[in-house]
Amino acid sequence: MALITARGLQKRFGDLTAVKGIDVQVEPGEAFGFLGPNGAGKSSTMKMIGCVSPRTAGELSILGLDPATHAAEIKARLGVVPQTDNLDVELSVLENLTVYARFFGISRAEARRRALELLEFVQLTERANDRVEPLSGGMKRRLTIARALINEPEIVLLDEPTTGLDPQARHLVWERLFRLKQRGVTLVLTTHYMDEAEQLCDRLVVMDGGKIVAEGSPRELIERHSTREVVELRFSLNEMDELGSIAEKLDGIAQRIETLPDRLLLYAADGDAAIAEVHARGVVPASVLARRSTLEDVFLHITGRTLVD
Amino acid sequence: MRAWACYHYELIGYRRTWKGSVFSQFIVPVLFMLSIGLGVGTYVDRGGALGAVDYVSYLAPGLLVSTAMQLAVGESTFPVFSNFEWSRYYYAMQATPVRVRDVLGGLLGFLLTRVLVGAGAFLLVMAVFGAVHSPWLLGTLPVAGLVGLACAGPAIAFAARVTSAANFSLMFRFVLIPLSLFSGVFFPVERLPGWLEPLAYVSPLWHAVELSRQFAFGAFTNAASWHAAYLLVWLVAGWFLAHSSFTRRLQK
Numbered sequence: 135m136a137l138i139t140a141r142g143l144q145k146r147f148g149d150l151t152a153v154k155g156i157d158v159q160v161e162p163g164e165a166f167g168f169l170g171p172n173g174a175g176k177s178s179t180m181k182m183i184g185c186v187s188p189r190t191a192g193e194l195s196i197l198g199l200d201p202a203t204h205a206a207e208i209k210a211r212l213g214v215v216p217q218t219d220n221l222d223v224e225l226s227v228l229e230n231l232t233v234y235a236r237f238f239g240i241s242r243a244e245a246r247r248r249a250l251e252l253l254e255f256v257q258l259t260e261r262a263n264d265r266v267e268p269l270s271g272g273m274k275r276r277l278t279i280a281r282a283l284i285n286e287p288e289i290v291l292l293d294e295p296t297t298g299l300d301p302q303a304r305h306l307v308w309e310r311l312f313r314l315k316q317r318g319v320t321l322v323l324t325t326h327y328m329d330e331a332e333q334l335c336d337r338l339v340v341m342d343g344g345k346i347v348a349e350g351s352p353r354e355l356i357e358r359h360s361t362r363e364v365v366e367l368r369f370s371l372n373e374m375d376e377l378g379s380i381a382e383k384l385d386g387i388a389q390r391i392e393t394l395p396d397r398l399l400l401y402a403a404d405g406d407a408a409i410a411e412v413h414a415r416g417v418v419p420a421s422v423l424a425r426r427s428t429l430e431d432v433f434l435h436i437t438g439r440t441l442v443d
Numbered sequence: 444m445r446a447w448a449c450y451h452y453e454l455i456g457y458r459r460t461w462k463g464s465v466f467s468q469f470i471v472p473v474l475f476m477l478s479i480g481l482g483v484g485t486y487v488d489r490g491g492a493l494g495a496v497d498y499v500s501y502l503a504p505g506l507l508v509s510t511a512m513q514l515a516v517g518e519s520t521f522p523v524f525s526n527f528e529w530s531r532y533y534y535a536m537q538a539t540p541v542r543v544r545d546v547l548g549g550l551l552g553f554l555l556t557r558v559l560v561g562a563g564a565f566l567l568v569m570a571v572f573g574a575v576h577s578p579w580l581l582g583t584l585p586v587a588g589l590v591g592l593a594c595a596g597p598a599i600a601f602a603a604r605v606t607s608a609a610n611f612s613l614m615f616r617f618v619l620i621p622l623s624l625f626s627g628v629f630f631p632v633e634r635l636p637g638w639l640e641p642l643a644y645v646s647p648l649w650h651a652v653e654l655s656r657q658f659a660f661g662a663f664t665n666a667a668s669w670h671a672a673y674l675l676v677w678l679v680a681g682w683f684l685a686h687s688s689f690t691r692r693l694q695k
């Protein structure tokens with residue numbers, strides 16, 4: 135049985151419809167991702183799943199229960215990492231965990247035991263008795279993640295868990311989330327980092343303007359929406375204005391050619407073969423790079439390259 | 444119980460600042476008693492306006508409940524606003540099985556504790572100033588608790604609705620201070636200009652002052668239970684007001 139099922143799920147704020155009828159199904163033990171540009175409706179969806187924002191229309195079932203009628207029961211079994219940290223910065227690191235544990239009815243002794251274990255898990259043991267206020271952003275984020283685990287949740291909702299973290303902290307978080315997944319915890323996360331989605335998510339959806347526009351595993355999405363490889367061609371400054379005509383000259387070399395302000399992208403199964411053909415047609419780029427297609431290529435292809443807001 | 448967990452949260456937060464606040468809980472009444480009680484009191488007593496009662500004994504029970512109200516309102520404005528707007532901690536609580544009524548219950552329980560401790564300190568100061576006249580004086584403690592909670596409800600509702608902390612200084616200036624000046628703490632409300640007098644009767648503080656003074660002297664009138672009932676109405680209405688404002692703010 136799916137842990138999370140949404141059918142035609144909608145969220146409206148006055149005149150604005152943030153989520154326009156989405157269908158989602160998350161299976162036990164899965165790591166499921168929501169991708170999408172700013173304002174796509176990811177956080178709005180996460181809040182409905184977290185039972186803190188009532189849905190406007192559609193069906194939603196979490197752990198087999200309806201958030202509209204069983205919010206407290208569901209919340210008892212969820213862990214939530216919101217997009218912006220909401221720790222009590224006046225309290226100590228340890229207190230943030232033990233106090234929070236009490237909200238779940240966890241006894242004082244058990245709360246302390248779990249808190250110390252979780253601080254070890256997110257490598258904050260040394261800061262246990264420090265006030266939260268002066269901690270770095272990355273430390274606060276790790277503490278928020280630890281707090282979300284205090285009730286040993288079956289599902290953890292993570293809204294942009296690693297935004298603003300340095301690479302070391304990001305890798306630590308990824309590694310910890312991976313361990314949770316191995317223990318059978320179901321992860322639902324949103325992210326703007328395509329490498330994060332590729333690393334962590336078994337399956338993901340791309341949202342745009344409140345709708346789901348693509349769905350699948352990272353590999354499936356790349357296969358479906360991109361080619362195996364991408365060749366990036368850069369040109370000297372005085373050729374920049376002629377990129378369009380250069381692209382015409384290269385017509386047919388790749389499955390798709392995208393013209394960007396500063397370079398051409400050739401989507402081809404075999405990058406090296408495409409490069410050879412470029413040279414054969416007498417085009418001499420300033421630099422050439424053949425690489426594998428990434429989720430980022432898919433994402434930009436689906437949601438467009440222009441800023442939405 | 445979930446409300447206890449919320450109460451516990453408030454206490455843990457208070458643990459970091461309690462020393463300063465307990466100290467000021469003794470200092471403020473001492474300063475008031477010295478300056479107004481003894482200073483102004485000398486003139487009042489010389490004039491004989493209060494008959495057999497000395498001004499310090501008249502003033503103290505009113506000041507007690509007025510201080511209780513200010514403490515409760517103060518603790519329900521900035522800290523509540525901060526938990527919505529700055530730390531956003533209420534949103535963290537919202538993600539747990541804790542319900543709005545638990546958060547409010549914990550907060551009001553904490554305010555009650557604070558008010559009772561403060562009022563207890565006040566009674567000690569009164570004893571030092573020789574303003575104790577009846578064992579009924581202990582009855583001023585529940586009156587202080589009642590008026591604190593009765594005023595906390597609307598204050599919490601206000602804090603949950605405003606979008607800027609600047610609104611609080613307006614509230615203090617135009618509601619709280621006039622309320623504490625014109626609710627019979629320092630002089631009988633009959634002395635107010637006629638148009639202002641009815642406003643005093645609406646003020647929950649006036650009812651608390653009357654009730655507190657009756658306890659202080661152990662002399663009760665028929666109005667006593669009406670004063671208590673009026674405060675209870677504020678308490679219940681304030682609870683519902685706070686509850687709906689809280690719920691609304693959490694949806695944002």
Ligand SMILES: Nc1ncnc2c1ncn2[C@@H]1O[C@H](COP(=O)(O)OP(=O)(O)OP(=O)(O)O)[C@@H](O)[C@H]1O
Pocket residue numbers: 147150151152170171172173174175176177178179217694695
């Ligand atoms: N409480 C609210 N009241 C009114 N509008 C809201 C509210 N929350 C979100 N919105 C609007 O709903 C839309 C979707 O917002 P949401 O936060 O879900 O996007 P998102 O995908 O999480 O974006 P981001 O990547 O920037 O976090 C936006 O247009 C936003 O302005």
Ligand SMILES: [Mg+2]
Pocket residue numbers: 176177178217293
């Ligand atoms: Mg978001």
